[in-house]
Amino acid sequence: MPEIVKTLLIVCPLVFLAGFVDSVAGGGGLISLPAYLFCGIPAHIASGTNKVVNSIGTSVAAGKYIKSGKINLRFAIIAALFALLGSAIGTEIAALFISDKVFKIIILCALPLAAIILTVKKDFGKEGSVPKRSYTKRTEYILCALIGLFIGCYDGMVGPGTGTFMIMAFTAVIGMDLLTSSGCAKVGNLASNIASAVVWIINGYVMWSIVIPAAICNVLGNYLGARFAIKGGSKRIRGMIFVVLGLLFIKILTEVI
Numbered sequence: 001m002p003e004i005v006k007t008l009l010i011v012c013p014l015v016f017l018a019g020f021v022d023s024v025a026g027g028g029g030l031i032s033l034p035a036y037l038f039c040g041i042p043a044h045i046a047s048g049t050n051k052v053v054n055s056i057g058t059s060v061a062a063g064k065y066i067k068s069g070k071i072n073l074r075f076a077i078i079a080a081l082f083a084l085l086g087s088a089i090g091t092e093i094a095a096l097f098i099s100d101k102v103f104k105i106i107i108l109c110a111l112p113l114a115a116i117i118l119t120v121k122k123d124f125g126k127e128g129s130v131p132k133r134s135y136t137k138r139t140e141y142i143l144c145a146l147i148g149l150f151i152g153c154y155d156g157m158v159g160p161g162t163g164t165f166m167i168m169a170f171t172a173v174i175g176m177d178l179l180t181s182s183g184c185a186k187v188g189n190l191a192s193n194i195a196s197a198v199v200w201i202i203n204g205y206v207m208w209s210i211v212i213p214a215a216i217c218n219v220l221g222n223y224l225g226a227r228f229a230i231k232g233g234s235k236r237i238r239g240m241i242f243v244v245l246g247l248l249f250i251k252i253l254t255e256v257i
Contacts, residue, residue, distance in 0.1 A: 004209060007039045011210060012217040015053060019221025023061035024229045025237050026163020026185060027244030028054065030251055032218070041207060048200030049207045049214070055193040057218030062186040064226035071183030075174065078144040079166070079184060080191035083152030087192055090156025105256060111249045135174075143173055148188060155192055161248045163189045164241055178234035178241075186226075 014035035022028025036046035170181035
């Protein structure tokens, strides 16, 4: 069996699953990137290919949320723009000041807190149960910008789980339900994915021979995942967030140990 066929047999089902998970609760990269690495693809090429494929898939999920009306597009665009800036800042901080291991220990401590919030607050992000924040429009825009900036900074420093944290931030800070937060996070993720994909493409770190079949599977996963979330509402997103937080905790714990 040709090597490319073996690679696609491993990658395609996993990037489909990654697209499904990512469109619901973020964190799809925790599934897709290891899939490429497992096939023996060098890390830089795996990362570049992953970003190109994810950019295509995320655009479909974002479009599905926009079409359904389950999104505040103005908030999403503001957060996306500042996420790009935050990602650049985070990359510089990670490179110049703080070691990767220190960041991973910080995240290991933060993940259980996020899980505790979801466990204790049974109605966290549920439609109709989120208290409406009495902010002015200007304050809301500033808060969206800060969400994009700080979580974009995390994306630049660490990366995995960015979409999940953005969903939780929109709900906790702005007062959106989890479904609307997920739609806004998709637009933020799309912006950062495209920016990152362009850099990888320019530097030649993309395995184009598997991009199209992998992208088709990722698009299908994103479409079905977005549909699953929109039909099921915040309850389904909440359950998937637990899965993503667990995967992220295991990934970082193994790296630190």
